[in-house]
Amino acid sequence: MDEEITEKSIQEQYEEETDIINQPPIDDGKHLVKKKRRERLVRKGRIKQERFRAFMRFFLSVFFIFLLVYCSKCRGWYMEKNAFNRIGGNSIEIINNNIVPSHKILALLKNNDVPNVPLYMARTDAIKKDLMKLDPVENVYIRRYAFPARIQIIIRERIPAITISPDAKVAPVAFFTTDGKLIGREFLPLKSNYKTIKVLSYGNKGDDYRKWDINKIKLIEKITGYVETYSKEPVEYIDFRNPEDVFVKIKTVNIRLGKLDENVFKRIERIPSILPQVKLVDSKVKYLDLSWEKVNYLKLQ
Numbered sequence: 001m002d003e004e005i006t007e008k009s010i011q012e013q014y015e016e017e018t019d020i021i022n023q024p025p026i027d028d029g030k031h032l033v034k035k036k037r038r039e040r041l042v043r044k045g046r047i048k049q050e051r052f053r054a055f056m057r058f059f060l061s062v063f064f065i066f067l068l069v070y071c072s073k074c075r076g077w078y079m080e081k082n083a084f085n086r087i088g089g090n091s092i093e094i095i096n097n098n099i100v101p102s103h104k105i106l107a108l109l110k111n112n113d114v115p116n117v118p119l120y121m122a123r124t125d126a127i128k129k130d131l132m133k134l135d136p137v138e139n140v141y142i143r144r145y146a147f148p149a150r151i152q153i154i155i156r157e158r159i160p161a162i163t164i165s166p167d168a169k170v171a172p173v174a175f176f177t178t179d180g181k182l183i184g185r186e187f188l189p190l191k192s193n194y195k196t197i198k199v200l201s202y203g204n205k206g207d208d209y210r211k212w213d214i215n216k217i218k219l220i221e222k223i224t225g226y227v228e229t230y231s232k233e234p235v236e237y238i239d240f241r242n243p244e245d246v247f248v249k250i251k252t253v254n255i256r257l258g259k260l261d262e263n264v265f266k267r268i269e270r271i272p273s274i275l276p277q278v279k280l281v282d283s284k285v286k287y288l289d290l291s292w293e294k295v296n297y298l299k300l301q
Contacts, residue, residue, distance in 0.1 A: 084110050118146070120146040124142040127142060136183055137158075138158045140156070158183075162175060162199050162221075165199070167200060173185050198237035200239045236251065244258075
């Protein structure tokens with residue numbers, strides 16, 4: 001019995017000693033004070049950093065507000081007061097106007113007031129509406145550049161197809177575009193890079209060209225294409241001064257088509273078989289007559 005009590009006492013003593021060893025050590029008093037001081041210093045540093053960051057955020061916010069107000073009132077956002085009074089300034093650029101002179105565009109711009117707000121806030125609908133009144137203009141695109149304030153006017157013009165002259169040696173007095181629009185002499189002469197069909201017409205005798213529509217324009221283009229294809233020569237002009245007796249001039253000879261009926265294209269197809277004979281004739285040929293359905297002949301001068 002005594003031995004059992006002794007073994008239990010030893011076991012309990014061993015467990016008590018083990019618990020004491022496993023307990024965390026008690027910090028030294030000085031070390032604890034230093035630790036608390038360091039923690040307070042860290043907290044104070046963090047508080048100072050947060051206050052500094054808050055101040056900087058406030059300062060930057062105020063700075064950017066003043067900067068935005070200043071920039072909004074800066075003259076660079078506004079167009080010059082006389083921007084619509086002259087060509088070649090820094091405020092207006094006009095491009096792609098090959099038919100419409102720049103001074104005509106400027107004349108219409110003068111009907112509008114220069115925007116008195118920053119250009120990025122300005123409306124350009126009225127300017128576009130005025131420019132669309134010009135006959136050669138098909139569409140207008142206006143780009144606004146905010147700083148420095150300026151606009152770029154991009155003109156898309158109709159494509160000339162046919163020019164009208166009363167005589168082969170007279171300058172054109174009007175022209176038709178590919179969409180059938182008739183445009184007067186105020187936009188003539190055209191630049192040399194436009195390849196158009198020259199048509200002779202008086203405009204007040206027989207067939208008035210001012211009454212032509214898009215179908216007539218397409219018919220003339222088709223006739224020109226046929227003649228150039230079968231003759232292998234460019235058409236110099238088409239004589240419509242007598243609509244019942246039409247002529248087409250190429251380099252080699254003047255071709256009489258006569259009335260433009262449903263068989264006119266079949267008659268044009270006979271050109272390759274006749275044109276070589278024209279070149280062999282010693283006498284001067286007045287015209288090659290294709291106005292008859294089955295008969296071709298050369299009219300000599």
